[in-house]
Amino acid sequence: MELLNIQQIEKYYGSKSSLTKAIDDISFKVQEGEFVAIMGASGSGKTTLLNCISTIDRVTAGHIFLEQTDVTRLKGKALNQFRSEKLGFIFQDFNLLDTLTAYENIALALSIQKKPASEIDTAVRRVAGQLDISDVLEKYPYQMSGGQKQRVASARAIVTDPRLVLADEPTGALDSKSAKLLLERFRYLNTECGATIMMVTHDSFTASYAGRVIFIKDGRIFHEISRGSDSRKQFFDKIIDVVTLLGGDVSDAL
Amino acid sequence: MLCKLSIRNLRRSLRDFAVYFMTLVIGVSVFYVFNAIGGQAATLRLTQSQHEVIQLLDTVMSGTSVFVAGVLGLLIVYASRFLMKRRSKEFALYMLLGMGKGKISAILLIETILIGIGSLAVGLILGIGLSQLMSALVVNLFEADMKAYHFTVSGAAIVKTILYFAVMYLVVMVFNSVVITKMKLIDLIQTGRRSEQIRLKSPVLCVIVFLLAAGMLAFAYHQVSWQNVSLSRNEMLVYIAMGTAATFGIFWSVSGMLLRVMMSMKNVYHRGLNVFTIRQISSKINTMVFSMTIICLMLFVTICTLTSAFSIRNSMNANLQELCPADFLLAVDLTGSPDGSKPLTITERCDPTADAADYVDLCVYSDPAFTFADAFGDALAVLQEQYPFLQSEMPEQFVRVSDYNRLMRLYGGEMLTVNDGDFILLCDFKTMQTVRDMALQHGTEIHAFGQTLRPQYDCCKHGFIEMAAEHINIGLYVVQDAVLDGAAPVTEYFIGNFAGEDTEAAEARLHDLAAAADISGIQTRSEIYAAAIGLGAVVTFLGLYVGLVFLIACGAILALKELSESTDSAGRYELLRKLGADEKSLSQSLFRQTGSFFLLPLVLAALHSVFGMQYSVHFMEVFGMEHIAASITATSIILLAVYGGYFLATYLCSKGIIRERR
Numbered sequence: 001m002e003l004l005n006i007q008q009i010e011k012y013y014g015s016k017s018s019l020t021k022a023i024d025d026i027s028f029k030v031q032e033g034e035f036v037a038i039m040g041a042s043g044s045g046k047t048t049l050l051n052c053i054s055t056i057d058r059v060t061a062g063h064i065f066l067e068q069t070d071v072t073r074l075k076g077k078a079l080n081q082f083r084s085e086k087l088g089f090i091f092q093d094f095n096l097l098d099t100l101t102a103y104e105n106i107a108l109a110l111s112i113q114k115k116p117a118s119e120i121d122t123a124v125r126r127v128a129g130q131l132d133i134s135d136v137l138e139k140y141p142y143q144m145s146g147g148q149k150q151r152v153a154s155a156r157a158i159v160t161d162p163r164l165v166l167a168d169e170p171t172g173a174l175d176s177k178s179a180k181l182l183l184e185r186f187r188y189l190n191t192e193c194g195a196t197i198m199m200v201t202h203d204s205f206t207a208s209y210a211g212r213v214i215f216i217k218d219g220r221i222f223h224e225i226s227r228g229s230d231s232r233k234q235f236f237d238k239i240i241d242v243v244t245l246l247g248g249d250v251s252d253a254l
Numbered sequence: 255m256l257c258k259l260s261i262r263n264l265r266r267s268l269r270d271f272a273v274y275f276m277t278l279v280i281g282v283s284v285f286y287v288f289n290a291i292g293g294q295a296a297t298l299r300l301t302q303s304q305h306e307v308i309q310l311l312d313t314v315m316s317g318t319s320v321f322v323a324g325v326l327g328l329l330i331v332y333a334s335r336f337l338m339k340r341r342s343k344e345f346a347l348y349m350l351l352g353m354g355k356g357k358i359s360a361i362l363l364i365e366t367i368l369i370g371i372g373s374l375a376v377g378l379i380l381g382i383g384l385s386q387l388m389s390a391l392v393v394n395l396f397e398a399d400m401k402a403y404h405f406t407v408s409g410a411a412i413v414k415t416i417l418y419f420a421v422m423y424l425v426v427m428v429f430n431s432v433v434i435t436k437m438k439l440i441d442l443i444q445t446g447r448r449s450e451q452i453r454l455k456s457p458v459l460c461v462i463v464f465l466l467a468a469g470m471l472a473f474a475y476h477q478v479s480w481q482n483v484s485l486s487r488n489e490m491l492v493y494i495a496m497g498t499a500a501t502f503g504i505f506w507s508v509s510g511m512l513l514r515v516m517m518s519m520k521n522v523y524h525r526g527l528n529v530f531t532i533r534q535i536s537s538k539i540n541t542m543v544f545s546m547t548i549i550c551l552m553l554f555v556t557i558c559t560l561t562s563a564f565s566i567r568n569s570m571n572a573n574l575q576e577l578c579p580a581d582f583l584l585a586v587d588l589t590g591s592p593d594g595s596k597p598l599t600i601t602e603r604c605d606p607t608a609d610a611a612d613y614v615d616l617c618v619y620s621d622p623a624f625t626f627a628d629a630f631g632d633a634l635a636v637l638q639e640q641y642p643f644l645q646s647e648m649p650e651q652f653v654r655v656s657d658y659n660r661l662m663r664l665y666g667g668e669m670l671t672v673n674d675g676d677f678i679l680l681c682d683f684k685t686m687q688t689v690r691d692m693a694l695q696h697g698t699e700i701h702a703f704g705q706t707l708r709p710q711y712d713c714c715k716h717g718f719i720e721m722a723a724e725h726i727n728i729g730l731y732v733v734q735d736a737v738l739d740g741a742a743p744v745t746e747y748f749i750g751n752f753a754g755e756d757t758e759a760a761e762a763r764l765h766d767l768a769a770a771a772d773i774s775g776i777q778t779r780s781e782i783y784a785a786a787i788g789l790g791a792v793v794t795f796l797g798l799y800v801g802l803v804f805l806i807a808c809g810a811i812l813a814l815k816e817l818s819e820s821t822d823s824a825g826r827y828e829l830l831r832k833l834g835a836d837e838k839s840l841s842q843s844l845f846r847q848t849g850s851f852f853l854l855p856l857v858l859a860a861l862h863s864v865f866g867m868q869y870s871v872h873f874m875e876v877f878g879m880e881h882i883a884a885s886i887t888a889t890s891i892i893l894l895a896v897y898g899g900y901f902l903a904t905y906l907c908s909k910g911i912i913r914e915r916r
Contacts, residue, residue: 013727054832056832059513074834077836079838080831080834080835080836081834083832083834084834084835089832091834093827095829095832097530097533099533099536099537101536102535104533107524108530108830108833109833109834110529111525111529112527112830112833112835113834114526117521117523117525120524184856186908
C-alpha cells in the first residue's frame with residue numbers, strides 16, 4: 001500500500017536576487033513497510049527534503065501526501081497532532097532531554113498524546129525490549145554510550161506506533177560498532193515490526209541496510225536502486241558504484 | 255572600532271541585558287527617590303518639630319543608603335558576572351581572532367560605561383517622576399498642606415546617586431578586567447558544550463535531610479513564636495542560624511523529595527508535559543540551592559520589615575486620637591530634694607490657667623513601702639526572668655477616684671466607681687497587663703497606706719493619666735479618696751485644653767511659662783503628634799527603602815537565572831515541538847516552571863514570616879500591633895507589584911526565547 005506520495009515539490013531559499021533551489025522538482029513514492037535511504041553529499045538537499053516531509057519546514061511548491069493527508073496544508077493544532085501521532089523522529093545528535101531518564105524520554109512521546117500511565121508503561125517496556133535497552137531505562141543520557149542514546153531516541157520514535165519513522169543521519173555521531181548495532185535494530189524494526197523507515201545519510205554502509213536507496217544531487221533525484229534479492233554486501237557494492245558516479249561530473253555518468 | 259563593537263554587542267544581546275538594565279534603572283530611581291525625600295519635604299510648609307523629623311529622616315536615609323549601595327553593588331557584580339559567563343563564546347572568538355585581553359577589557363569597559371550612563375539617565379528621570387509621587391506620600395504622612403506642593407528636583411540627591419553608582423560601576427569594571435585576565439581560551443571554547451552533569455542526590459538522603467530540616471525549622475518556629483518572652487539575644491541568634499541552615503537544607507532536598515512524590519503518582523507524572531516540567535523545576539532548584547536560600551531569607555526580611563514598618567505607622571496614627579485627648583500636660587515632681595526642702599506645686603510656681611479653657615489639676619501618690627515587687631509577691635521571680643529590665647523597687651502609683659473621674663470628664667473617658675476596700679488597676683501596656691491580670695485573677699490583696707485592699711475586677715482596666723503616642727501605662731491604682739488622705743503626693747499633673755483658636759501661640763506662651771517656672775515636664779498634643787508621625791514616617795520610609803531594594807535584588811537574580819535557563823533550554827522546547835507538543839502546553843509548562851521558581855522561595859519566606867512576626871509582635875508591643883491585617887495587605891500589594899512584576903517580565907521574555915523560530 002502506498003504510504004507516502006511526494007509530488008513535484010520545490011524548496012527555494014533566499015531572495016529574488018540570489019535564489020537557491022534546495023529542492024528542485026522531486027517526486028517519489030514510499031510503500032508501507034519500506035526501508036528507504038536517501039543519499040547525497042553535503043548540501044545536496046537531502047536534509048531539506050526530510051524537513052519538508054516531517055513538516056518542520058514548508059515547501060515552496062508541490063504536495064506531500066501521507067496516506068490521504070496533505071501535510072503541506074496542515075497548520076497549528078492539526079499539525080502538532082499529526083507530528084505526534086503519525087511521525088517518529090530520530091536525529092543525528094540524539095536530541096534526548098538530558099534532565100530525563102531514558103524511560104521518561106521514551107514515555108514523553110506517549111504522554112504528549114495523553115495516553116494513560118498504565119498503557120505508557122507497557123508500551124515503553126515493549127519497545128525497550130525490541131531495541132535492547134531494557135537495562136538502561138533508569139539511566140540519564142549522560143550515563144549512556146552514544147549507541148545506547150541513539151537506540152533510546154529510536155525507541156522514543158517508534159513507541160507511538162507512527163506511520164513513518166524519519167531518521168536524519170542516525171549513525172552520524174556513532175562509532176562503527178554502535179552504528180552497526182543500531183542499523184541491525186532498524187532492520188529488525190522494519191522486517192519484524194513492520195515499521196516504515198525513511199533515513200537520510202551520506203554513508204554508503206548505513207544506506208546498505210535499506211531496501212531502496214534514492215540518490216539526490218543538487219536538489220534533484222539523481223538515481224534510485226532497489227536491493228531486491230541481493231545480499232547486503234552486493235547491495236553495498238552497487239551503492240558504492242553509484243556514489244562514485246555521484247562524485248563525478250553529471251556528463252560522465254550519463 | 256571597539257566602540258562600534260560594544261554598541262553592536264549591546265544591541266544584539268538586548269534581551270540578555272534587558273533585565274540587567276531594568277534592574278539598574280529601578281535601583282537608580284529608588285536610590286534617588288529616597289535620598290531626595292529630605293530636599294522635597296523642605297519645600298513643604300511644615301512646623302518646626304516636623305522639620306526636625308525631616309532632618310532625622312534625612313540622616314537615617316543617608317546611613318541606610320550606604321547599606322543599600324552595598325546590596326545593589328553586590329547585585330550588579332553578580333549580574334554582570336552572570337552576563338559575562340553567557341558571552342564566553344563571543345570572547346573566545348575575539349581571542350581566536352587575535353584580539354588581546356586589553357582590548358577585550360576595553361570593549362567591556364565601553365559597554366559598562368554605556369550601560370552605566372544609560373541606566374543613570376533613565377533611572378534619574380524615572381526617579382524624579384516617582385519622587386513627585388513620594389512627595390504626595392510625605393504630604394500625607396505629615397498631614398501637611400498639599401497646595402504648597404510643587405514640582406521639585408533634588409540636585410544633592412542627583413549628585414549623590416551619580417557618585418554612588420559611579421563607584422559601583424567602577425567596581426564592576428575592575429571586577430570584569432580581573433575576570434578577563436584570568437580567562438583561558440580553552441575554557442571559553444568548551445563552555446558551549448554542556449557537560450553539566452545532573453548530580454543525582456540519593457532520594458533516601460533527600461528525604462532524611464528534608465525531614466531533618468523541617469524538624470529543625472519547626473523547633474525554631476516553636477521557640478521563636480511561643481517561647482519568645484524568655485529569649486535572650488544569643489538564643490535568638492542561635493534560632494536564626496538554625497532557621498537559615500534549615501532553609502538551605504529544605505532547598506537542597508526539596509527537589510529530590512518532590513520528584514520522588516510525583517514519580518510515585520504515575521498518572522500525574524506521565525500526563526502531558528508533566529515529566530518534563532517537573533524534571534526542569536527539579537534541575538533548576540538543584541543548581542541554585544544557595545541562591546534560593548539567600549533569596550528566601552531576603553524575602554523574609556523584606557516581608558517582616560515592611561509589615562512591621564506599616565504596623566508601627568498605622569497604630570501610631572490610630573493611637574494618637576485615643577491617647578492624646580487634651581491639648582497640653584504639665585508635670586512636676588513633688589517627692590522633694592534630699593536636703594528636705596518641699597518643692598512647690600504647679601499653681602504655686604505659675605498660673606497656667608490663663609490660656610486654658612478647661613483643666614484638671616491632680617496628684618499621684620505612692621507608698622514607699624508598697625513597691626512593684628510587693629504587688630506580685632511570689633510571682634516576681636518568674637516575672638524578673640522574663641523581663642530583666644524591670645525595676646521592681648519602684649513604688650506603685652495611686653490616684654484618688656474623684657481626681658481620676660475629673661480627668662476623665664476632660665478626656666471624655668469612662669468614669670469609675672470604686673467600692674469600699676477595693677481598688678481598680680489601670681494598665682494598657684500589653685505585656686504588663688498580661689502579668690498584672692494574673693495577680694488580679696488570683697484576687698491578690700495589696701497592703702498600702704496602712705490598709706488592705708482587694709481588687710474590684712479580675713482584670714486591668716484601660717486608662718492613663720499621661721498622654722503619649724503609644725500605650726505605655728504600666729500600672730496605676732485607682733482607690734477611694736479616703737485611702738490617700740494624709741499620703742504624700744509624688745507627682746502633680748496639670749492637664750488642660752487651650753482656650754481660643756490660635757493654639758500655636760498659646761503653646762509658645764505655655765513653653766515660656768514652663769521655662770520661667772522651672773517646669774520640665776511639659777507635653778503638648780502637637781508635639782506628641784509630630785514625634786509620633788515623624789517616627790512613623792521614618793520607619794515607613796526605612797521599611798520601604800530596604801524592602802524595595804531587597805525585592806529588586808531577589809527579582810533580578812531569579813529573572814536572570816530563569817532567562818538564561820530558558821535560553822539554554824530553547825532546544826528542548828524545539829524537540830518537544832517536533833514530538834508534537836502544542837504551543838499551549840509548552841507555554842503552560844513554562845509558566846509552571848517560572849511560577850514555581852518564583853513561588854518556592856516566597857512560600858518558605860512567607861512561612862518564616864508568619865512565625866518571625868510572632869516574635870516581632872511581641873518585641874514591638876509598645877508600638878501596638880493592632881493593625882497588622884492592614885499592614886500585611888499593604889506588604890502583599892508591594893510584594894505583588896515588584897516581585898510579581900519580575901515574574902511576569904521573566905515569563906514573557908522566556909516565552910519569547912522559546913518561541914518557534916521560523
